[in-house]
Amino acid sequence: MKSIFLAALGMLAAGSAAAQMASPGPTLAAVRSRDAVICGAHPGAPGFNVLDSQGVHRGLDADTCRAIAAAALGDAAKARWIILSSQARLPALQSGQVDVLPRTTTWTQTRDTANGLNFTAVNFYDGQGFMVRKSANVTRARDLAGATICVTSGTTNELNLADWARANNIQVQPLVFDQNEETRNAYNSGRCDAFTTDASQLAGIRTALRDPAEHIILPDIISKEPLAVAVRHGDDQWFDIVRWTVFALIEAEELGVTQANVDEMLNSQNPSIRRLLGNAGDHGPLMGLDRRWAYNAIKAVGNYGEIFERNLGSGSPIGLQRGVNDLWTRGGLMYAMPVR
Ligand SMILES: N[C@@H](CCC(=O)N[C@@H](CS)C(=O)NCC(=O)O)C(=O)O
Structure with missing residues (x-):
């Protein structure tokens, strides 16, 4: 009797252990x-x-x-x-x-x-930013009135650029490409005055340009990404x-x-x-x-x-600060839900 009881308990235990492994x-x-x-x-x-x-x-x-x-x-x-x-x-x-x-x-x-x-x-x-050639003497995004701006299609960046221009009553000329390489080549060859995408990507793209020191990323961030x-x-x-x-x-x-x-x-x-x-x-x-x-x-x-x-x-080589990507315990937004 006792052994049957123990066996039943054992089965229960095994059953509950098995139940812990989700299929x-x-x-x-x-x-x-x-x-x-x-x-x-x-x-x-x-x-x-x-x-x-x-x-x-x-x-x-x-x-x-x-x-x-x-x-x-x-x-x-x-x-x-x-x-x-x-x-x-x-x-x-x-x-x-x-x-x-x-x-x-x-x-x-x-x-x-x-x-x-x-x-x-x-x-x-x-967040979305802008990169320009230093020689353009542009220091803030609002100075881009009348500028041609290179942007990749199918991105939030294309939509945000239009929103930002409308909200600030600034006329810009978007030059839109399907492939990011085309967007970069267009900026590189001077077909546009500015390049817009996520600011962290701009920092990376800048390092890959022929002379990174010739380009600056403007301080204005126009969206949440x-x-x-x-x-x-x-x-x-x-x-x-x-x-x-x-x-x-x-x-x-x-x-x-x-x-x-x-x-x-x-x-x-x-x-x-x-x-x-x-x-x-x-x-x-x-x-x-x-x-x-x-x-x-x-x-x-x-x-x-x-x-x-x-x-x-x-x-x-990208050289970014942690900023908002730091842990919440240091004032950033990175906050993992508890494993328990
Ligand atoms: N975070 C944005 C941007 C996405 C993204 O990675 N865009 C790339 C496209 S491949 C881009 O435009 N990058 C500029 C470039 O690499 O030339 C989104 O989700 O739409």
């Missing part, structure tokens, strides 16, 4: 069967995604893709990229050509609803995996967990670190993942602060 939804199942996560990627935005001389993807968005592959499959080397123009990126995600879009994409209401996307978390708070990692509508589990991977990188920074110390941190008694690294709770299995999901991501690419510094920070 894979459609995207996780597809990712597992192909053994790769496919990310939509920018054709070339220094600091966000560029191919280095060895053909390796470098940048904040590239590392975000690696972190997702590490969390979902235990291996950052299982990240793959498909290069997408601004126009092509949303349809590519909708149609299932890519699993996730970490690609300097602004979270807007239309994209979040009618375009069939869900934005999981912001990985960079940006919360760049967020998008998935398609209809798979809540995959949404959760991507969202919590981005949060885990931010949480790791807040908790002082780095790429270098993450193994040592496995011995930490701090309850938040124990949950994040899979020593307490079932936070990975609740999403259908290994309990070391966040450990794998941090081990592969470091915490958010490390990723930022490596790709965009003051020690990188």
Whole structure:
């Protein structure tokens, strides 16, 4: 009798343990069967995604893709990229050509609803700016009255430029191109007086110009561009995996967990670190993942602060300050929801 009772208890325990491992939804199942996560990627935005001389993807968005592959499959080397123009990126995600879009994409209401996307978390708070040649003697955006301004189609930047001109009663001539390379070439060859896109991209593009010192980025920011990692509508589990991977990188920074110390941190008694690294709770299995999901991501690419510094920070060629992208504990907007 006693043994039957114990066996029943054992079954219950096993049942509840099994129940903690969520079964894979459609995207996780597809990712597992192909053994790769496919990310939509920018054709070339220094600091966000560029191919280095060895053909390796470098940048904040590239590392975000690696972190997702590490969390979902235990291996950052299982990240793959498909290069997408601004126009092509949303349809590519909708149609299932890519699993996730970490690609300097602004979270807007239309994209979040009618375009069939869900934005999981912001990985960079940006705003739209202008770059001009120093020789133009333009110091503020309002001095651009009458100017020809190069902009890429299918972007919020094209729409914001029109809004800004109307709101400020300034006449400008937008020169619109489908491919970002065409936009840059047009600016480079002097076909337009100014180049407008997200200010962080301008900082990156400027470093790639023939003589960066010949160009300045104006101090005016004309929009909010919360760049967020998008998935398609209809798979809540995959949404959760991507969202919590981005949060885990931010949480790791807040908790002082780095790429270098993450193994040592496995011995930490701090309850938040124990949950994040899979020593307490079932936070990975609740999403259908290994309990070391966040450990794998941090081990592969470091915490958010490390990723930022490596790709965009003051020690990188882009040279950006953390600013609003700093942690909330230091006055910034980066605030991960609690892993508990
Ligand atoms: N955040 C904006 C901009 C997206 C974006 O990355 N635009 C790129 C297009 S490839 C761009 O115009 N960059 C200027 C350039 O790279 O020349 C959006 O979501 O629409």
